[in-house]
Amino acid sequence: MKKVLLAAAVASFGLSAAQAAPTLYGKLNVSLNQVDNKDFKGTNETQLNSNASRIGVKGEEKLTDNVGVVYQAEWAISTDGSGSDTDLSARNRFLGLKFKDIGTLKAGQYDSYFKTSAGKYQDIFNDDTNLDITKTMYGEERLKNAVGFETDKNLLIPGLQFNLMAQTGENITSVYSTKKRDSFSGVSTSLSYENKDYGFATALAGNFAVAGAYNALSLKDIDSNAYRVTGSLDLSKAGLNGLVLGALFQHAEPSNSPSAADLTAAKLDARVASLKEQAWILQATYNVANTPWTVKGQYQSAKTEWTGDDRVLDQYGVGVDYNLNKQARLYGVLAQQKRDWQTDDNKKTVFGLGMEYNF
Numbered sequence: 001m002k003k004v005l006l007a008a009a010v011a012s013f014g015l016s017a018a019q020a021a022p023t024l025y026g027k028l029n030v031s032l033n034q035v036d037n038k039d040f041k042g043t044n045e046t047q048l049n050s051n052a053s054r055i056g057v058k059g060e061e062k063l064t065d066n067v068g069v070v071y072q073a074e075w076a077i078s079t080d081g082s083g084s085d086t087d088l089s090a091r092n093r094f095l096g097l098k099f100k101d102i103g104t105l106k107a108g109q110y111d112s113y114f115k116t117s118a119g120k121y122q123d124i125f126n127d128d129t130n131l132d133i134t135k136t137m138y139g140e141e142r143l144k145n146a147v148g149f150e151t152d153k154n155l156l157i158p159g160l161q162f163n164l165m166a167q168t169g170e171n172i173t174s175v176y177s178t179k180k181r182d183s184f185s186g187v188s189t190s191l192s193y194e195n196k197d198y199g200f201a202t203a204l205a206g207n208f209a210v211a212g213a214y215n216a217l218s219l220k221d222i223d224s225n226a227y228r229v230t231g232s233l234d235l236s237k238a239g240l241n242g243l244v245l246g247a248l249f250q251h252a253e254p255s256n257s258p259s260a261a262d263l264t265a266a267k268l269d270a271r272v273a274s275l276k277e278q279a280w281i282l283q284a285t286y287n288v289a290n291t292p293w294t295v296k297g298q299y300q301s302a303k304t305e306w307t308g309d310d311r312v313l314d315q316y317g318v319g320v321d322y323n324l325n326k327q328a329r330l331y332g333v334l335a336q337q338k339r340d341w342q343t344d345d346n347k348k349t350v351f352g353l354g355m356e357y358n359f
Helices: 001-019 260-265 270-274
Strands: 023-036 045-051 054-062 068-078 088-099 102-109 142-151 162-167 184-195 200-214 221-232 244-256 276-287 293-306 309-323 328-339 346-357
Touching: 054 088, 184 260, 200 244, 260 270, 270 293
Parallel strands: none
Antiparallel strands: 023 045, 023 054, 023 346, 054 068, 068 088, 088 102, 102 142, 142 162, 162 184, 184 200, 200 221, 221 244, 244 276, 276 293, 293 309, 309 328, 328 346
16 A cells, blocks of 8 residues: 555656656757958958857746746857857846736846847847847847746737836946946836737837947947837738748937946046937848748848947848758858948958757
């Protein structure tokens, strides 16, 4: 009898463990790139890039009929052994509670809702070491010390979701702001809607006092207010099978009007107080019918202005994918960035061949 009870207890424990088991996942993305005029100073370089490769664990477990726990911990993997992807550096990670039919509360470090409002049809070069939109425009931040809430997509209207996250006061977000705050500092939010029947998706996102970069002026960690509008339309619903169009527009500028004294203390140009940036993206993706081929093209531009100066950073390029299956693809990219404020060595060209595998 004791053996039967022991066996039942072990089986019960095994079942519980299986229910609670996390999912191991990851993505390896390796490419061989030829980069001409890599630093806009005439230097050419052949690179092997890891392109934001990662590994992580995530899961969800039911606690009651209406509440469950959700979690994720993700690390960067330096597939090429060097470069921008530091081995096992922190990526998205959080712990939270999911409330049935209401939404999910999260706490940790994870992508801002401003950033995630741009989906796969607004950035065809996502994760590319040289060509990701973080190289041209503000807004691609992963926020530390963040608490956020995401509504269920069916809470009010099917496909409609509202997201809100805030950084706690311990987070110092700016190079010219060193004082910790009693409550919260930066806030990121988005409102998105998707209608799969019509192939339409759109989002409106905002950042408030969230530190970010202005690439044209080589500025980092500037507390900024910004808004972003994104959209995509699958024209298969109109008879153009496989064709999807996407677009993005955004505006960003420093928040809280930094004083001259703050900027001087941070060794920043006083013109930062007048800084503004407007950026946009247009792209098209075409999945060739009954084949594993996908062809993509994208043009993006960011105009950055401050007193007495304005600069435009453009990027245009194409990509071709050969999808081996749902997990693996081979791809090629050809793109160019251009700086209008330089007369010599003002174009950077990237050609690359790579493979991506998701598990």
